[in-house]
Amino acid sequence: MSSTNAPVLKPPIWSLQTPSIRWLLSGALLSLAMLQLRPSPPPPDTSPLSQLPPELLLRITTYLPPTSAASFALCTKRLHALLCIPYLRCKNGHAPFSKAEFLRLLERDLPDYIVCYYCEKLHSIKRAGRHVKFTKRCDSKVNEAMRTYIHPRFSYVVFQMLMKRHRQDPSRDLSSLLNLLSYNEWSWIGPDETKTTARIVDGSLLLRQQHTLLVHPNNDMCFTHDNIMICPHIAQLRCKINCSASGAERYSMCYTGDRVDIDRTPTSVECECCSQRGKTDEGSWSGLIRCRDCATEFRIDTLGVGKAGKAFVVTRWKDLGEGRDGEDPVWRGHVERRGGGGVGRRAGGRTICKRFEGEGWRGGLESLVSSREMKRLVRYRYGFCEV
Secondary structure: OOOOOOOOOOOOHHHHOOHHHHOOOOHHHHHHHHHHHOOOOOOOOOOHHHHOOHHHHHHHHOOOOHHHHHHHOOOOHHHHHHHHHHHHHOOOOOOOOOHHHHHHHHHOOOOOEEEOOOOOOEEEHHHHHHHHOHHHOOOOOOHHHHHHHOOOOOOHHHHHHHHHHHHHOOOOOOHHHHHHOOEEEEOOOOOOEEEEEEEEEOOEEEEEEEEEEEEOHHHOOOHHHOOEEEEOOOEEEEEEEOOOOOHHHHEEEEEOHHHOOHHHOOEEEOOOOOOOOOOHHHOEEOOEEEOOOOOEEEEEEEEEEOOOEEEEEEEEEEEOOOOOOOOOHHHHHHHOOOOOOOOOOOOOOOOHHHHHHOOOOOOOHHHHOOHHHHHHHHHHHOOOOOO
């Protein structure tokens, strides 16, 4: 066989890197062998766009909205070199466009990021926990309203992240994000216990918040200060003591009627879940009450505790919407005093209570607070008092 037709054998690169082989080759031969085995440079941009003349590409961008032209500049290196100055760097090279609108175009191809409505930046969903910290919040514009009308740890940024993950895959386990939007608290001042649970139903985020208050003649000094916020329109539930009455009848709750316009008073609605009163020893309840201006419903359950004590359980349900945009009227109805026109009441006319609790829930105090929790509350509040 001639030398010209002899095959060229290339040793594998791992063999050239072993000390037993490297010392057998001279410096020149080793350099030549490593040069042949060096990875070839990446091929040039071969996309069809790269074959078009620059004049035609510039002409195409004149027919695009500025935000689309800016995102078009990120398709290839050649397009970026041609369009980055007029559309990404120079503010005078194009018609003005919204930064948030531009980022929303990019967000479609970024499954692990959301565009924050309030700070107009991209946030990683993998770092959702940092956005519930008070010092790291970028939704400070509505932070006070969320703390007042929803709960102190609620974050609109995490709300956006949760709903984007849900839209990507409704069957995905979202417990970690749902837990960030939940809230539990025990307190000596105000309601004895507050529990908030989040759940996605019909593509919307629903919240159930339960406030439990226990009052007794030996410990009713702060009862009249235990106000519970419902929403911007109904405002607060106030606790009252009727000194002329005796026993558990001394204690009651009422609306802040002097702060609510007559056309914004809550209305009682029918709900299959709340139609069952249960046993007579389960106490009484107010019925399901709905705000006329936002997607909020609540009910008040009462139960006698001991000889003269009384337990109040205020359960509030909210439909916060789909979390797509801060301008969503369903969301704005929860953080603004002006009415939202009763938005959020959809899903076949079912109440928020029924959508959250499901078909098998039948109401009653025992279904809201278990007997074990009630005993724990009694010991917590009256550990040193005779009940």
